Structures are given as C-alpha cells and as structure tokens.
Amino acid sequence: MNTEGVFSRQQNGVVQPLLTDLYQITMAYAYWKTGKVTDHSIFDLFFRKNPFQGEFTIFAGLEECLKFLQAFHFSQSDIEYLKQTMSSVEDEFFEFLSNLSTNDVVIYALDEGTVVFPRIPLIRVEGPLIITQLLETTLLTLVNYASLMATNAARYRIAAGNSKLLEFGLRRAQGPDGGLSASKYSYIGGFDGTSNVLAGKLYDIPVKGTHAHAYVTSFTSFSELLMLTIKWRSELVPLFKVVITEVNDGELAAFISFAMAFPDQFMVLVDTYDVERYPCHVTYNTFTPRQKCLPNTPTHSKYRSGLLNFCAVSLALNDLAFQAVGIRIDSGDIAYLSFVAREYFIKISAKYEIPCLNEQEHKINCFGIGTHLVTCQKQPSLGCVYKLVELNHQPRMKLSQDVAKVSLPGRKDAYRLFSEREDALIDLLIRPDEEQPSVGTKILCRHPFEESRRAYVTPSKVEKLHKLYWKDGRVCRTLPSLEDIRNNVSTSLKSIRSDIKRNHNPTPYKVAVSDNLYNFLHNLWMENAPIGELT
Numbered sequence: 001m002n003t004e005g006v007f008s009r010q011q012n013g014v015v016q017p018l019l020t021d022l023y024q025i026t027m028a029y030a031y032w033k034t035g036k037v038t039d040h041s042i043f044d045l046f047f048r049k050n051p052f053q054g055e056f057t058i059f060a061g062l063e064e065c066l067k068f069l070q071a072f073h074f075s076q077s078d079i080e081y082l083k084q085t086m087s088s089v090e091d092e093f094f095e096f097l098s099n100l101s102t103n104d105v106v107i108y109a110l111d112e113g114t115v116v117f118p119r120i121p122l123i124r125v126e127g128p129l130i131i132t133q134l135l136e137t138t139l140l141t142l143v144n145y146a147s148l149m150a151t152n153a154a155r156y157r158i159a160a161g162n163s164k165l166l167e168f169g170l171r172r173a174q175g176p177d178g179g180l181s182a183s184k185y186s187y188i189g190g191f192d193g194t195s196n197v198l199a200g201k202l203y204d205i206p207v208k209g210t211h212a213h214a215y216v217t218s219f220t221s222f223s224e225l226l227m228l229t230i231k232w233r234s235e236l237v238p239l240f241k242v243v244i245t246e247v248n249d250g251e252l253a254a255f256i257s258f259a260m261a262f263p264d265q266f267m268v269l270v271d272t273y274d275v276e277r278y279p280c281h282v283t284y285n286t287f288t289p290r291q292k293c294l295p296n297t298p299t300h301s302k303y304r305s306g307l308l309n310f311c312a313v314s315l316a317l318n319d320l321a322f323q324a325v326g327i328r329i330d331s332g333d334i335a336y337l338s339f340v341a342r343e344y345f346i347k348i349s350a351k352y353e354i355p356c357l358n359e360q361e362h363k364i365n366c367f368g369i370g371t372h373l374v375t376c377q378k379q380p381s382l383g384c385v386y387k388l389v390e391l392n393h394q395p396r397m398k399l400s401q402d403v404a405k406v407s408l409p410g411r412k413d414a415y416r417l418f419s420e421r422e423d424a425l426i427d428l429l430i431r432p433d434e435e436q437p438s439v440g441t442k443i444l445c446r447h448p449f450e451e452s453r454r455a456y457v458t459p460s461k462v463e464k465l466h467k468l469y470w471k472d473g474r475v476c477r478t479l480p481s482l483e484d485i486r487n488n489v490s491t492s493l494k495s496i497r498s499d500i501k502r503n504h505n506p507t508p509y510k511v512a513v514s515d516n517l518y519n520f521l522h523n524l525w526m527e528n529a530p531i532g533e534l535t
C-alpha cells in the first residue's frame, strides 16, 4: 500500500491541462467574464449503459485522475499557446488561468476496481465551476478507456476459468499510449501478464512470451547438432506416422537452439509448418464450430513436424534433467490441435516412461490474446459522461426527450445493499440529508423513472460506495497498489450473481433511488418540463 497522498509511479506526460477540448477553455473564459468565478458546482461522472452487451462494468482509471489533479497547472508555455490561439481573450483571464489550481476541488469516488452499474456516479467532483468544468474531458479520457479495458479483461477472465491469460496486443493497440493502458488495465481485470516490456517495467506487471514464426523460419539446417535430439527424432517418426521428408530440419534446429538458450523454459511455437499429420477425415469445423475464422479448405505445408520436433527436443531435455514447459499454437483449429497434442504427450510419456510430458494436465492452459482484447473490438468505447447536477446549492437537471439521458439532480450518496447470501442485491442512491440505509432495516427502493418498478429491501450488509479521495489539494486516502486494485476486481465480481455476469442474455442489476430522491427528481422534472399548448 502507498502512504497517503503519495503516488507509486509518475503520471504519463501527455496527461496535462491542455489535454482537453477547446470548449472547456472557452467556457471557462465565458464563466469568468460573467462573474461565475465563485460559483460552486457539483458534477457527476457516470455511464448510462454497460459495454459489450453485458450488465456490469469495472471502474478503473481513478489513480491517474488523482495524479492529474495533483499536477494540474497551466505552464507558461501553455498560456503562451492559448494567448496565440484565443486572440480576443482578455489578458487578465490568462493571469487567472495561470494561478488556477485544484486546491478547492473535492473528489468523492468509488474504489478503483469496483464493479459498477449505470447511473451510479463513479466520481463526484465538487468545487468552483470554472475548475470543475475544465476537468471534464481529461477525467473522461482517463476513465473511459481504462474502465472499458478492465471490463473487457474481466470478461475474458470469467470465460477462461482457471486458464492463464496473457495480453499480447501492443502491436495492434491504438498507439503507444493505448498499448500501455491496455497492458495495465487488462492486468487489473484479471490477466496474468503481458508481452509489453515497458508496461512490465512501469507497472510491475509480469512479462511473459514465447517466440515468433520468424525465429523458426530463420533456421534452415542444424547449425548445432544435438545428437540426443536426432536420436529421439528417429524414434518418434513412426509414432507420428510421417515420413522423414515431412520433418523440417530448420524447425528442429530452431527448437534446439531455443532449448539451448532456455533449457528450463522450453516453450515453442509449433505451427510455423503443420503441427502434425492431419488425418484426412478430420474437417476443422467439426471440432470447434466457434473457433475464429476457419477456412473450409485449410492449406497444408509439406512439413508436418511441429509436435514431433517439440517432443524430440523435450525427450532430449529430459535426458539432461530438464523439463519442457509446453507448446504455443497460433493458428488452425486450436482446440482440436491441443487435443491431438495431449494424445501424443500421453502416448509418449507412457511409452518412454517419462513423467515430464504427462505431469501437467494437458489442455489449453494459457491464452495469449491481442487484437480483440486491446482494441475492444466488440465495443470500442465506453460512454461515461460528466454532468452538472448542482450549482450554488440548487439542483441542476439535464432534461431530454430520451429518458435514458435525463440526469439525476443534486448531490447523491450511493450504497450497495447485500442479501443474506452476501450477493449484491441493488445499488441505491439517496439524498445527502436522508438517513443511511442500515442492516436489518427495510427500505423502499424505486426505479428512478418507472413508477411501478419498486421493491422493499432489508439488507444483510450495506456498503457505502463513495469515499473521499481528494481535498485541500491532496489525496486524502491511502491509495491501493495495482495488485490491490486487481484483487478488488476479483472480490467485487464475486459478490455479483453469475446470471448478471454471463455473456448470453445477462440479467440487469438493479440500480434504484430512495423514495425521497424519486419524489425530488420527479417534482423537479415537472417544474422544469415546459407545458405545451395544443392548437
């Protein structure tokens, strides 16, 4: 754990006050011109719909938001740039901007890594209107992708069960910063490591990897002849039902040289040529109809030696008291090929009485995921918004034809109410002057917009979701480490029922308001909704 107010790592240099939309600064000027410098505001940062057609989201990015607040300062060169860009703006405003700080801002937020739901303010920003407005875009950019990525990763984590998950996406990520964020937030979401070395260094995430096809194709013959491997290979050729001309020497040479470099971490890519001799009667699609983009007429290599060569080197390593780790398959019908590999491993370990190929459970026990994970292909953006809910102690409400876009006015506190089974039952928003929900006391929870949807809840546990994170210009809570945040994702997800987390047809989690907040909201809505005239 970090001590209060101290960040373990520096902020990414691109996160600075000018990383915003121009309209924030033009609004700041207009607020300043119209004498709104001392207006006190409250903004809620929340989203309206869970991503990936799911019913849950993981909140991430808070630590980076706090670092941004701490470093918030328009530098002299920022001011110079703005002066050139905003030509009609009075000089005194730039003076005002250069003295602006976040000392008067107060931030309440949910803990990073918490499972969250639509309409619950993830961050509540309180303070002078000009500065709270200026924070909008940067806070949103820090939370939106981080939360989307952590949610995507958590969904892979749920689907993968106990298998290991590695993030391999840097080459396909949305630029260098997208790549780094993907590595960081996929780790929070439950991945076990990344191939991204800088992310490993910056965030202390385990780095892992194998080798590329280029490594195999760079070898054409044995530069180092390892007698043991050759001996084993001749033994294995009949077992794999191939002829010697179907065995690729370059591949074997590559495996041997990799084994010499990493004798106790021998893990190689076996699909540069064919993994094994595909039986003619097997069609790819029979085995895994849902595998990615399988060609109906797969192309074959004249070589079929991936598995054979791996086994030959593994047996040779075994003679030298080393244990092979495994294989990587990057193409073809991966589920079918892993099944074939397992059959061979079992056969060979029985025949040659070696335990090493039979020790671990042979199945796909690690997935390396790149493109789909880091680009969030299924949904490339989370729609967090930042809405003014109170100004000078008066509630503010954004009305819309679209009920989904109506914002919940005023300062609100959020509670998670749990059942006797310790499942999270409902999230409840209440007005600040209301009595907090308490264990064993029945409370009326209402859908914010549908009058007939309401239920009494007698919670067995109550969790206050918002915590004070920033006040008087400093972080005022002990910040969790990345590992703590990762653990929070896992424990927070455990309290959510599995039908809410499932991929197919998930049940929506209930988000409610108190009766008091319901009436407050609807009265305000009525007061503000114009009465039309029928003509």
Ligand SMILES: Nc1ncnc2c1ncn2[C@@H]1O[C@H](COP(=O)(O)OP(=O)(O)OP(=O)(O)O)[C@@H](O)[C@H]1O
Pocket (backbone or CB within 6 Å): 445, 446, 447, 448, 452, 453, 454, 455, 510, 511, 512, 513
């Ligand atoms: N957001 C909400 N806040 C408070 N109560 C709610 C909310 N949504 C639904 N309810 C109430 O909770 C109870 C259970 O509703 P839920 O939608 O889970 O199941 P249901 O009644 O079987 O409806 P459905 O057939 O749509 O699943 C109902 O009394 C409903 O009015």
Ligand SMILES: O=P(O)(O)OC[C@H]1O[C@H](OP(=O)(O)OP(=O)(O)O)[C@H](O)[C@@H]1O
Pocket (backbone or CB within 6 Å): 168, 169, 171, 172, 213, 330, 368, 369, 370, 371, 372
């Ligand atoms: O498919 P992803 O989930 O993004 O995983 C990462 C990919 O990156 C590597 O090769 P690359 O895709 O660059 O080349 P190849 O697949 O054509 O060998 C690796 O072999 C994976 O295929």
Ligand SMILES: O=C(O)c1cccnc1
Pocket (backbone or CB within 6 Å): 168, 169, 195, 208, 209, 210, 211, 212, 328, 368, 370
């Ligand atoms: O280490 C690997 O196997 C790896 C790394 C990045 C992309 N694809 C694979």
Ligand SMILES: [Mg+2]
Pocket (backbone or CB within 6 Å): none
């Ligand atoms: Mg690929």
